[in-house]
Amino acid sequence: MEGSPLAKRIDVAKLAGVSEATVSRVFNNVGPIREETKQKVVEAAKALNYQPNAIAQSFAKGKSGNIGVIVPYLPKVHLLSTHYFSEILSGIGVKLGLHQYNLLLLFQSPHERKDYVQLFQSQKVDGCIILGSRNVPGEKEEIARLHELGLPYCLVNQTFDDEPFNSIDAKHYEGSFEAVSLFIKKGHKRIAFLNGPLEYSNSSDRLKGYQDALRQAGITPKHEWVFEGNYSRTSGLKIAQELGSMMSKIDAVFAGNDRMAIGLMQGLSKQGFLAGQDYALIGYDDSDVASIIHPQLSSVQVPLFEMGQMAAEKVLQALLEGKTEGYQERLPVYVVERDSI
Amino acid sequence: MEGSPLAKRIDVAKLAGVSEATVSRVFNNVGPIREETKQKVVEAAKALNYQPNAIAQSFAKGKSGNIGVIVPYLPKVHLLSTHYFSEILSGIGVKLGLHQYNLLLLFQSPHERKDYVQLFQSQKVDGCIILGSRNVPGEKEEIARLHELGLPYCLVNQTFDDEPFNSIDAKHYEGSFEAVSLFIKKGHKRIAFLNGPLEYSNSSDRLKGYQDALRQAGITPKHEWVFEGNYSRTSGLKIAQELGSMMSKIDAVFAGNDRMAIGLMQGLSKQGFLAGQDYALIGYDDSDVASIIHPQLSSVQVPLFEMGQMAAEKVLQALLEGKTEGYQERLPVYVVERDSI
DNA sequence: TGAGAAAATGTACGCGTGTACATAAGAAAT
DNA sequence: ATTTCTTATGTACACGCGTACATTTTCTCA
Numbered sequence: 001m002e003g004s005p006l007a008k009r010i011d012v013a014k015l016a017g018v019s020e021a022t023v024s025r026v027f028n029n030v031g032p033i034r035e036e037t038k039q040k041v042v043e044a045a046k047a048l049n050y051q052p053n054a055i056a057q058s059f060a061k062g063k064s065g066n067i068g069v070i071v072p073y074l075p076k077v078h079l080l081s082t083h084y085f086s087e088i089l090s091g092i093g094v095k096l097g098l099h100q101y102n103l104l105l106l107f108q109s110p111h112e113r114k115d116y117v118q119l120f121q122s123q124k125v126d127g128c129i130i131l132g133s134r135n136v137p138g139e140k141e142e143i144a145r146l147h148e149l150g151l152p153y154c155l156v157n158q159t160f161d162d163e164p165f166n167s168i169d170a171k172h173y174e175g176s177f178e179a180v181s182l183f184i185k186k187g188h189k190r191i192a193f194l195n196g197p198l199e200y201s202n203s204s205d206r207l208k209g210y211q212d213a214l215r216q217a218g219i220t221p222k223h224e225w226v227f228e229g230n231y232s233r234t235s236g237l238k239i240a241q242e243l244g245s246m247m248s249k250i251d252a253v254f255a256g257n258d259r260m261a262i263g264l265m266q267g268l269s270k271q272g273f274l275a276g277q278d279y280a281l282i283g284y285d286d287s288d289v290a291s292i293i294h295p296q297l298s299s300v301q302v303p304l305f306e307m308g309q310m311a312a313e314k315v316l317q318a319l320l321e322g323k324t325e326g327y328q329e330r331l332p333v334y335v336v337e338r339d340s341i
Numbered sequence: 342m343e344g345s346p347l348a349k350r351i352d353v354a355k356l357a358g359v360s361e362a363t364v365s366r367v368f369n370n371v372g373p374i375r376e377e378t379k380q381k382v383v384e385a386a387k388a389l390n391y392q393p394n395a396i397a398q399s400f401a402k403g404k405s406g407n408i409g410v411i412v413p414y415l416p417k418v419h420l421l422s423t424h425y426f427s428e429i430l431s432g433i434g435v436k437l438g439l440h441q442y443n444l445l446l447l448f449q450s451p452h453e454r455k456d457y458v459q460l461f462q463s464q465k466v467d468g469c470i471i472l473g474s475r476n477v478p479g480e481k482e483e484i485a486r487l488h489e490l491g492l493p494y495c496l497v498n499q500t501f502d503d504e505p506f507n508s509i510d511a512k513h514y515e516g517s518f519e520a521v522s523l524f525i526k527k528g529h530k531r532i533a534f535l536n537g538p539l540e541y542s543n544s545s546d547r548l549k550g551y552q553d554a555l556r557q558a559g560i561t562p563k564h565e566w567v568f569e570g571n572y573s574r575t576s577g578l579k580i581a582q583e584l585g586s587m588m589s590k591i592d593a594v595f596a597g598n599d600r601m602a603i604g605l606m607q608g609l610s611k612q613g614f615l616a617g618q619d620y621a622l623i624g625y626d627d628s629d630v631a632s633i634i635h636p637q638l639s640s641v642q643v644p645l646f647e648m649g650q651m652a653a654e655k656v657l658q659a660l661l662e663g664k665t666e667g668y669q670e671r672l673p674v675y676v677v678e679r680d681s682i
Numbered sequence: 683t684g685a686g687a688a689a690a691t692g693t694a695c696g697c698g699t700g701t702a703c704a705t706a707a708g709a710a711a712t
Numbered sequence: 713a714t715t716t717c718t719t720a721t722g723t724a725c726a727c728g729c730g731t732a733c734a735t736t737t738t739c740t741c742a
Binding site: 018019020021022025031032033034037056059060061062 | 718719720721722723724726727728729
């Protein structure tokens with residue numbers, strides 16, 4: 001309430017009997033400084049409880065020191081599972097913290113106009129990381145603008161095939177291929193696929209992996225065995241209804257994420273079909289619930305935390321080292337076998 | 342890459358043929374302005390693609406426009422469940438967004454010195470919301486400093502009984518009381534309690550609720566039926582081992598969160614004890630998994646999203662309306678009955 | 683038509699720091 | 713002791729905006 005008004009650089013300078021520039025030098029650790037002088041400044045600063053004003057620093061340097069992390073948001077509808085979301089976010093946070101950058105969390109309502117470039121123009125952020133972007137008209141153009149302007153940005157878990165956008169993704173084609181191949185190796189040949197919306201590149205990656213794995217085994221993929229949910233558990237439940245009538249013809253189901261897999265499992269279970277028994281099931285993401293649910297769900301493990309870290313690292317490299325080369329990295333995934341297969 | 346250098350206020354002023362102050366007035370919508378002038382400015386701004394510099398604005402106003410949200414962080418160890426975390430965070434984000442405040446996400450390593458006041462001194466934030474704080478010496482003093490200085494802060498899901506700290510909490514005493522009373526109503530009298538660490542006030546709230554509910558039913562609480570985990574699933578699993586030998590004497594278990602409840606359920610299931618059949622079980626938080634797991638877990642629903650919203654609202658009120666009264670709000674919770682009881 | 687009030691706009695400065703450049707102090711070489 | 717270089721410190725200004733205050737323009741009403 002009371003307390004002395006915030007001390008400024010000039011107060012420290014006066015108390016230490018030096019110039020303001022010297023105080024700045026001590027705090028930024030730049031230029032040659034006599035040890036004795038440094039001590040005087042440090043003591044004066046401590047006595048006055050001086051703390052440099054971060055805003056003024058940002059202003060003087062022309063950099064905010066913030067990395068914006070854009071997260072899609074629909075109130076009460078969780079587009080991204082909390083697992084997915086918090087793993088990536090933690091990875092980003094760790095990396096940024098090491099480099100004294102701040103994490104500005106930006107919720108993006110799907111309907112409102114997204115203007116990523118404006119974030120940079122207004123200097124709110126020095127770089128940005130975009131989660132949950134989709135290959136849809138509005139989105140694509142916005143990212144293209146970022147890219148053309150050479151701004152430090154990075155997409156996570158989304159690759160635009162025909163565009164050179166920076167991204168840190170995972171090997172979803174391979175993950176899908178392996179999962180389906182595992183089904184086949186275990187003798188399952190009639191394999192359905194519960195996919196997510198194709199505007200997410202990982203959905204189409206997985207579709208290709210699914211199809212190619214079947215073809216490699218001499219099986220012709222059937223359109224009617226590919227279903228599209230929206231990555232929610234509810235959509236898995238819904239598809240279970242459709243799937244129920246054809247379960248006599250189906251050996252296995254591969255799902256694009258764990259939440260849909262679980263919805264499916266629950267829906268089919270009500271109709272008397274048990275995963276791991278009446279049909280094999282593999283999910284995707286290897287979230288916590290996979291090993292909690294019964295029967296335990298086989299799943300494809302995705303290094304979300306590491307993807308977040310790497311995305312942050314790439315953005316920081318662009319910022320700190322001026323790296324301008326584009327990149328489209330893909331981290332490896334692997335199948336975790338549990339009871340459902 | 343190329344592109345014109347960022348336009349500044351003076352550029353807009355020159356193009357529009359007005360003074361810089363007028364440009365400012367148009368953008369901030371202050372003071373009387375002739376409609377014609379306003380149009381000139383707006384057009385000039387559009388022509389130059391002008392965007393006010395957020396840093397300079399912050400600097401001139403002496404406010405960062407940021408609300409810091411402090412989240413405990415241990416790499417690879419999730420102190421807060423992702424559900425808990427992302428619900429509260431979403432609530433905060435929504436509210437802040439409505440008032441043009443930014444959300445600065447700050448990961449707090451438990452070992453490093455926490456100096457919340459410094460966040461304010463350095464002007465990084467105008468207010469802050471603290472998640473997962475605990476009643477331990479270092480922590481308490483830091484919050485006390487915040488409080489004494491009258492800084493706009495708010496704790497979420499933690500109340501310090503003997504301190505007037507601002508907080509948005511839930512009625513954990515009542516929730517616990519109701520859960521245990523429900524057990525009793527259903528005929529269970531020998532009720533164990535799997536609690537979390539007592540440094541979290543919600544743990545001790547629940548302990549009191551547990552004890553009082555028993556006493557009201559004429560049952561004397563037994564110390565040896567109270568176990569302490571750390572809110573992780575693993576700790577639930579571990580306690581299941583201890584509990585196994587005494588299951589013949591126990592009717593029901595109340596757990597401090599769903600993750601421990603699930604660990605317990607799984608651990609006991611391996612020993613042949615089924616929740617909802619061999620014993621009744623109620624968890625806490627009503628996270629997604631509660632209705633995913635089999636048997637479905639009864640749980641106490643906590644309005645985490647709303648708590649986040651309210652915490653943000655309180656901080657914003659202090660900031661925008663200068664409200665200085667302290668507050669310790671508690672939102673209601675309720676038991677959701679499922680198969681495990 | 684003029685005076686006074688109200689509305690609109692302009693002028694000027696502060697916000698606290700980083701840093702280029704100028705200057706002073708000290709060390710080393712002559 | 714003088715010069716020369718190096719090290720240490722000080723001076724001065726820019727960064728882009730909000731806003732108090734001064735000034736000008738427009739409006740109102742006599």
